[in-house]
Amino acid sequence: MTLPVTASLQLRLAEAADCSALATLARSAHSHPWSDAQYLQSLESGHQCWLLDSEGEVVACCVLSRLFDEAEILDVAVSPSWRRRGLAENLLKGLVTELSADTQRLLLEVRSSNLAALSLYRKLGFSEDGLRKNYYPAENGCREDAVLMSLALDGNGS
Numbered sequence: 351m352t353l354p355v356t357a358s359l360q361l362r363l364a365e366a367a368d369c370s371a372l373a374t375l376a377r378s379a380h381s382h383p384w385s386d387a388q389y390l391q392s393l394e395s396g397h398q399c400w401l402l403d404s405e406g407e408v409v410a411c412c413v414l415s416r417l418f419d420e421a422e423i424l425d426v427a428v429s430p431s432w433r434r435r436g437l438a439e440n441l442l443k444g445l446v447t448e449l450s451a452d453t454q455r456l457l458l459e460v461r462s463s464n465l466a467a468l469s470l471y472r473k474l475g476f477s478e479d480g481l482r483k484n485y486y487p488a489e490n491g492c493r494e495d496a497v498l499m500s501l502a503l504d505g506n507g508s
Contacts (some may be wrong), residue, residue, distance in 0.1 A: 353465045361444070364399035364411065366390055371408040372401065372427075379427035381489050389413075400445060402437060410444055411436045416495065421449055424459040426467070439470055446503070455500050461486050462495040 352382065364372060369389040376383030384392075392413055395397060402410040409432040413425040428438050460467045460484065476499040484493035 358405050358419065360403045361400060361441075364389070364393065364401045366393060368401060368408065369393070372399065372411055373427055375382075375408050375411060375427050376425070378429055379479050379489065382487055383427075384425060399442065404432075410441055412441055414445065416450075416453070419452050419454040419493070421453050423456065438467075442470075442474060446501070449503065453503055455456075455502055457498070457500050458465065459485070459496040459498050462497050463488075463506060468497060471499050474501065 369386045373384060373386040376389075387397065390439045396415075398414045398416070400412050400414070401408050409431075410428040411425070412423060415422045415424055424441075426442070449456070454466060454478075458471065458476070460471065462468075462481070478497055479500050480498040482496040482498060485496035486494045488494040
C-alpha cells in the first residue's frame with residue numbers, strides 16, 4: 351500500500367492494546383467518537399481495524415466489516431494535525447486493494463454535514479445510494495442525516 355508521507359508512518363492491523371489510542375484519535379476527530387470499549391467490541395466481533403502509526407502515535411484508522419461479498423466502512427478517523435496530507439484517500443485506496451477478490455461492493459454512511467468526506471468519497475468513485483433521515487446525533491441536540499454510499503468493485507478489490 352502506498353502512502354505519501356514520512357518513512358515513520360506504518361500501516362498495520364489494530365490489536366486490543368490499541369483501543370485506547372484509537373479512542374483518543376476518535377475524540378480528536380469526531381463529534382461523537384467511539385470509546386475504547388466500542389473499538390474493542392468491534393475487533394472482538396471480527397472487524398478489521400487498519401491504523402496508521404507515526405512513531406507510536408495513531409494518526410488515522412479505518413474500521414471494516416465484511417459480510418458475504420460486501421464490505422462496509424464503519425469508521426474513518428484522521429488526526430486533525432495530520433489532515434490535508436492525503437492520508438484518508440491513500441488509506442482507503444490501499445484498503446480497497448486489500449479486500450478479498452470476491453468483494454463486490456464497499457459500503458459506507460457519512461454525516462450529510464461532512465463535506466470533506468463526501469468530496470473524498472465522490473472522488474474515489476463512491477455513488478450516493480440514499481439518505482437515512484435524522485440518523486446521527488448532532489452537537490446541538492438535534493439529529494442529522496446520513497448519506498448512504500457505495501463503490502462497486504470488479505471482484506478483485508478495484
